[in-house]
Amino acid sequence: MSGTYVGMPSFPDAAHRATRDKQLRANLTRATHTIRDKRARAVAELEDWEGLRQAGKAIKDETLAHLDDYLLQLEAKVTEAGGIVHWARDADEANRIVTELIRATGQTEVVKVKSMATQEIGLNEHLAAEGISAYETDLAELIVQLGDDLPSHILVPAIHKNRTEIRDIFNRAMGHWGRPAPEGLTDTPADLAEAARLHLREKFLRAKVAVSGANFMVAETGTLVVLESEGNGRMCLTLPETLISVVGIEKIVPTWRDLEVFLQLLPRSSTAERMNPYTTTWTGVRDGDGPKQFHLVLLDNGRTQTLADEVGRQALRCIRCSACLNVCPVYERAGGHAYGSAYPGPIGAILTPQLRGIATDLDRSLPYASSLCGACFEACPVAIDIPEVLVHLRAKVTEDAKEHGGHRLERTAMRAATYAMTHPAAYRTAEAAAVRARKLIPKKVPFGAGKAWTETRDLPELPPQTFRQWWKETHR
Amino acid sequence: MSPTPQSPPPNSAAPTAREEILARIRRSTSGHARPAAEVDAVSRDYLTAHVHDGLIDLLAENLADYRAKVHRCTRAEIPGVVAKLLSEQGDRSVAVPDGLPEAWLEELRAPEAGVTLVPDSAALTATDLDAVDAVVSGCALAIAETGTIVLDAGPGQGRRMLTLVPDHHICVVRCPEQVVASVPQAMPLLDPGRPQTWIAGPSATSDIELDRVEGVHGPRRLDVILIEGEAG
Numbered sequence: 090m091s092g093t094y095v096g097m098p099s100f101p102d103a104a105h106r107a108t109r110d111k112q113l114r115a116n117l118t119r120a121t122h123t124i125r126d127k128r129a130r131a132v133a134e135l136e137d138w139e140g141l142r143q144a145g146k147a148i149k150d151e152t153l154a155h156l157d158d159y160l161l162q163l164e165a166k167v168t169e170a171g172g173i174v175h176w177a178r179d180a181d182e183a184n185r186i187v188t189e190l191i192r193a194t195g196q197t198e199v200v201k202v203k204s205m206a207t208q209e210i211g212l213n214e215h216l217a218a219e220g221i222s223a224y225e226t227d228l229a230e231l232i233v234q235l236g237d238d239l240p241s242h243i244l245v246p247a248i249h250k251n252r253t254e255i256r257d258i259f260n261r262a263m264g265h266w267g268r269p270a271p272e273g274l275t276d277t278p279a280d281l282a283e284a285a286r287l288h289l290r291e292k293f294l295r296a297k298v299a300v301s302g303a304n305f306m307v308a309e310t311g312t313l314v315v316l317e318s319e320g321n322g323r324m325c326l327t328l329p330e331t332l333i334s335v336v337g338i339e340k341i342v343p344t345w346r347d348l349e350v351f352l353q354l355l356p357r358s359s360t361a362e363r364m365n366p367y368t369t370t371w372t373g374v375r376d377g378d379g380p381k382q383f384h385l386v387l388l389d390n391g392r393t394q395t396l397a398d399e400v401g402r403q404a405l406r407c408i409r410c411s412a413c414l415n416v417c418p419v420y421e422r423a424g425g426h427a428y429g430s431a432y433p434g435p436i437g438a439i440l441t442p443q444l445r446g447i448a449t450d451l452d453r454s455l456p457y458a459s460s461l462c463g464a465c466f467e468a469c470p471v472a473i474d475i476p477e478v479l480v481h482l483r484a485k486v487t488e489d490a491k492e493h494g495g496h497r498l499e500r501t502a503m504r505a506a507t508y509a510m511t512h513p514a515a516y517r518t519a520e521a522a523a524v525r526a527r528k529l530i531p532k533k534v535p536f537g538a539g540k541a542w543t544e545t546r547d548l549p550e551l552p553p554q555t556f557r558q559w560w561k562e563t564h565r
Numbered sequence: 566m567s568p569t570p571q572s573p574p575p576n577s578a579a580p581t582a583r584e585e586i587l588a589r590i591r592r593s594t595s596g597h598a599r600p601a602a603e604v605d606a607v608s609r610d611y612l613t614a615h616v617h618d619g620l621i622d623l624l625a626e627n628l629a630d631y632r633a634k635v636h637r638c639t640r641a642e643i644p645g646v647v648a649k650l651l652s653e654q655g656d657r658s659v660a661v662p663d664g665l666p667e668a669w670l671e672e673l674r675a676p677e678a679g680v681t682l683v684p685d686s687a688a689l690t691a692t693d694l695d696a697v698d699a700v701v702s703g704c705a706l707a708i709a710e711t712g713t714i715v716l717d718a719g720p721g722q723g724r725r726m727l728t729l730v731p732d733h734h735i736c737v738v739r740c741p742e743q744v745v746a747s748v749p750q751a752m753p754l755l756d757p758g759r760p761q762t763w764i765a766g767p768s769a770t771s772d773i774e775l776d777r778v779e780g781v782h783g784p785r786r787l788d789v790i791l792i793e794g795e796a797g
C-alpha cells in the first residue's frame with residue numbers, strides 16, 4: 090500500500106524538488122521550529138542534562154562493545170519469561186520470519202505500532218504481497234498509509250501534510266480500509282482525531298496479532314519498552330493474543346537501572362515533554378494480562394557491518410528522538426523524503442549509507458546532505474558526533490570514487506570539510522560567521538564543505554544562533 | 566534458543582542466523598584500535614532528583630500541565646469525590662480491579678447511584694470493556710518531577726486493558742507514601758517482571774500540524790485523586 094524508497098533519486102535531486110514545494114516547506118518550517126523551541130525549554134529544566142547525555146553515550150558504547158554478551162543475556166531472559174526469540178540477518182529474513190509467525194496464527198490482518206525497524210525492512214509491503222494487511226495505528230502513520238505516502242519525519246511522520254490535506258485523505262481512503270470517515274468531516278484536528286479513533290477502535294477490538302518495534306530492550310531482565318503518546322501502542326501491545334516485536338540488535342541497554350537515563354533523555358529530546366503520555370514495559374508473557382504469545386525478532390540488517398567501523402559505529406547509539414532533524418537547516422528545506430530511507434535528517438545521512446553501503450548514487454550522496462553546521466551534534470542526547478561521521482563517510486565515498494574515476498565535487502568537499510573538522514577553532518569561527526552572514530549572503534554557506542554543497546543547491550536557512558551560543562546563554 | 570522458521574535442516578553445516586550474527590559482532594568488535602577498555606566507563610554523576618520539597622504540589626502541577634484533572638482530598642472524602650467525577654461525565658458503568666479498597670466505591674453501591682459496577686475477571690474481553698464507561702484504579706507509584714503515574718498490575722490496578730479501553734480513568738494516589746521525586750528514584754521500586762504502564766496525562770496526539778488533541782485511543786479523560794492525611 091504505502092510507497093517504497095527503492096529507486097529514489099539521489100539526495101540532491103530529491104532535495105532540489107522538495108525545496109521548490111512551498112506547502113511542504115511551510116509545514117516543515119513551522120513544525121521543526123515549534124518542536125525545537127519547546128525542546129530547548131524542556132532540556133533547560135534539567136541542570137544535569139550534560140551528565141545524563143554523557144551517561145547515555147557511555148551506556149550505549151558499553152552495550153556496543155559487548156553486544157554479543159548482552160544479546161545472549163537478553164535471549165535467555167526473554168525465553169525464561171515465556172517469549173520466543175528469533176534472529177534475522179537481513180530484511181528478507183526478518184520479513185520471512187514475521188510472515189510465517191503471522192501465518193501460524195491463521196490471521197490475515199495485523200495491527201501495527203509505529204516502528205522504524207519495520208519501515209526499514211519494508212515489512213508492510215512484504216506482508217501485502219503475501220496477502221496480509223498490516224494496519225498502521227499511529228495517527229500520523231495512518232495518515233501516511235491512507236495517503237499511499239511515505240513518512241517524512243521520525244517522530245511526526247505526516248508533518249508534511251496540513252489539516253485540509255489530511256481531511257481529504259480520510260474522506261477518500263478510510264472506507265477502503267474499514268470504517269469510513271464520518272459524514273461532513275471538518276478539518277479541525279479534534280474532528281480528525283475522532284475520525285481516526287472510530288476507524289481504528291474497530292480494528293483494535295478485532296485484532297488477534299500485533300507487530301511492534303521497541304525503544305529499548307533490557308538485557309538484565311528481558312524487558313521491552315515502548316514510549317508513545319496516543320495509546321495505540323498500549324492497544325496493540327495489550328489486546329491481541331500474539332505480539333511480534335521486530336527490534337534492531339543495537340536497541341539493548343544492559344540494566345533496568347539504565348532506563349533511568351533514557352527515560353529522561355528521550356521524551357525531552359523528542360517531543361519536548363517531561364514524559365510522554367504512555368510508556369509500556371513487558372517481560373515475556375504474563376498469565377491473564379496481555380498477549381499469550383510473544384515473539385522477539387532480533388534484526389541485524391547492516392548493524393554488525395556498521396559496528397565494524399570505529400568512527401561510524403556511534404550512529405548505533407541513536408535512540409531515534411529526532412532532535413537532530415528539528416535543528417537541521419538542510420532537513421528543514423529538503424524534507425524527510427529526500428533522504429530516501431526510513432531514517433531522514435542528519436541521522437539518516439550517516440545511518441543509511443552504513444546500513445546499506447554506498448553502492449547507489451543516493452547512498453553515496455547522503456554524507457553530503459549537510460552543511461556541517463554542528464547543530465545536530467549539539468542536540469543529540471547520546472552525543473553522536475554526526476559531523477565527524479559525515480566527514481568520515483565522505484572520505485569513504487571519495488576513496489570509492491577514486492577507484493571509479495573520481496568526482497570533483499566530492500574531492501573539493503572532502504578537502505574543505507577535513508580542514509574544518511581538524512581545525513576546531515576555524516570550524517567554530519566559520520559556523521559563527523555563517524550565522525552572522527545569514528541575512529547578507531542568503532544563497533551560500535561561506536565555509537567548508539557547505540560551500541561546495543551549496544554551489545549547486547539552494548541554501549537552507551540557518552538557525553538564528555548557533556547551539557553553542559544558545560547553550561551559553563541559557564546555561565549561565 | 567528457539568528454532569526460527571527458516572532454520573537450516575538439522576544436519577546442514579550452514580550456520581544459523583543466530584550464530585552468524587554473533588560471529589559478525591565478534592569480528593566487528595575485536596581487534597579494534599579503540600579497545601573495549603577505552604570505552605568510557607558509565608559515570609552516573611547526574612542527579613538522582615532535581616527537587617526535594619513540595620513533591621505533592623509539584624506532582625499536582627505537572628499532572629495538570631499535561632491536562633490530567635487533579636483532585637486533592639482526605640481519605641474520608643474519596644467515595645464522594647469518585648461518585649461526583651463519575652456523575653459529571655454521566656458514566657453509568659465502572660470497571661473495578663481486584664483489590665481496590667471497597668471504601669472507595671462505597672457511594673456507588675447504593676442502588677440510587679445508578680452505576681453498574683463491573684468487577685474485573687478473565688472472562689471480560691476488550692469488546693465488553695468497550696461498553697464500560699469508566700474505571701477506578703490505584704497505582705504503584707507517582708513521579709513528581711515528570712507528572713507520571715505508574716501502574717504495575719498490582720492490587721487495585723488490574724490488567725492493562727482495564728485502564729485502557731474505558732474512556733474515563735480515575736486513578737488514586739496515596740500521598741505521600743506513593744510519591745517519589747524522580748525517575749531515578751522510581752526505577753529501584755519497580756519490578757521489571759510485572760507489566761507496567763506509565764501514564765503522563767491522558768492520551769494525546771500532536772500529529773496534525775502539531776496541535777495537541779486529547780484522547781485518540783486511550784482514555785480521553787484522566788482524573789487523578791491525590792489522597793492525603795492519616796493512613797488507614
Ligand code: SF4
Pocket residue numbers: 358406407408409410411412413414436465468469470471472473
Ligand atoms: S542521532 Fe541523536 S539526535 Fe538524531 S535521532 Fe538519533 S539520538 Fe536523536
